[in-house]
Amino acid sequence: MDIIRNFPAIAILLCLFAGIFSSGLKEKAAGLVNSCLIVIEIGLNLATLLYTISLGDSFVYVMGKFPAPWGNELRVGVLEALLALFFCVIMFLSMWGGKHKLKDEVDPEKTFLYYVLLDLLLSSLLALIYTNDLFTAYVFVEINTISACGLIMIRQNGRTIEAAVRYMIMSLLGSGLLLLGICMLYDMTGHLLMSNIHEAILTIVAEGQYTIPLLIMIALISVGLAIKSALFPFHAWLPDAYGYSTVSAAAILSSLVSKGYIFLLIKIMYRVVGIDIFRNSHITDILFLFGLMGMIFGSLSAIRENDVRRMIAFSSVAQIGYIYMGFGMGTEAGMVASIFHILSHAATKSLLFIAAIGLTEVSDGKRQFIYLTGSGYRNKMSGVTFTVGSLAMVGVPLFSGFISKLLFSQAAILNHGKMLPAMIVLAISTILNAIYFMKTVIRIYTPVPNSPYPPMDLREHWRYATALFLFIVLNVVLGVFSDPIVRLISNGLAMLG
């Protein structure tokens, strides 16, 4: 089965070619190519995941047969394959769930561009996950940014263009810092491949050289990627970008794009700098602090919000705070919790966006809470799904959010210095989550006699209903069968180091 070793490279190249190919196609054909592409990607990544599990170890794919210090490499372990598979599944469900809205949201003549951008986005995400070369990672970070910006602004109104500009400015600040960090790293070590850099860094640290540049480099890269993934003080662009773009784009942006950067940061922590050196630099404490602040302020902003999609967007800020809090603990348990939360947040947030669109649709397209009253009765499937998503976000057992909160608390208990603040903020944030999500659930299940808006015919929208159903299944699977997934994640982390 050695042919599977080629699958990650094929997966990345296939997306790029599909993007180029789709740019010459009509709307329908481009959509078909996109759907087929994502299905093929799911197959390829599933095969890779099974192969790495059976192999019990990671493997390196050498691009173009140039050996180590010169060539470009992909590195595939269990964790990478798991995340790639998961991202493809989420992307497929988000696309499926938002497809019926697409014709209202995007100019029909430009719809093919939407699919081109999606193909490119997927390729950059896969490349960020699999690459073993820092400069390649930088280039794909930029491709990711550009295609995400295109996805935000493809729905043409003033808000989205402004949001796209704000997103670009923040992203460019982040990638400037990242690029400078990578250049400094190259100057210190003379390598661009992650494994070679790591060896060089170990010698540098052992000899006690370059202590200050090393610290500055770690700070630059962490802050750069934190800005790009919308950690708390850098989230100003996020509510508009997620709130006004097309629904599939919002689901994909919130659940996948920021996670791509976060995973790159994990790889840099483990494979480039080394987790011990990273922890000793105390950058983790800063990430911990900002994570805690994000958890509280994101939820507070969400409570104040009167627009359901912007509320979900603000909740993302809080959830990203959780992930960085896990990094900040600096322990393996914290990291496992963060990675599980990446999965659980991706599954839940895209579900909420897709479900919210069904609720607003039966409320004359209005998104303010006052119009949503009773919409859970008019669109039963969306109501149920939104409730499931809310329960998962709050952390009720059976759903994915419970497991991630459990893992975070366990990790906090193991870390004596940070136990108290982490536990207190977790509790406060859970209560705040419960306030705004339960408020919405009660609102959509408050009956209104003689509602002026017609209910949604689910038979007509079978595709949407199936996507919602699959989202619920995914959430419950993550919540109930979490043990094997957590074991996979810790195995994958061990392979990363």
Add this chain to the structure above:
Amino acid sequence: MGANLLANYGEAVAMILFAIGFGNLLIQKNLIKKIIGLNIMDSAVYLFLAEKGYVNGRIAPIVVDGVQSVEAYINPVPSGLVLTGIVVSVSVTALMLSLTIRLYMRYHTLNLDEISTQLRKEGL
């Protein structure tokens, strides 16, 4: 410390330029000035790379006159990185400029804060 700075004046200038560009991109209200800041920031990184990649007295790694010694040449990778970086920053700049044109045609101003105020008035 001072002597080191003087010896590595190229890198020092690059860092100052980076800070100027970063500050402009972050603080300026005018979109065009922001884009100029972006370009200064990116160019500073390229200056840093070029400065780091050059060794006094060595030449580009193109074999002429049969000189094969490694000592005679500089490392070509930083120059390659600069080229890649330039391609990226050109495309990003083009995207930013096109977004700016869109916003200007809609709101007749380049000031991002004013655009936000107008958007709030629109109540979209």
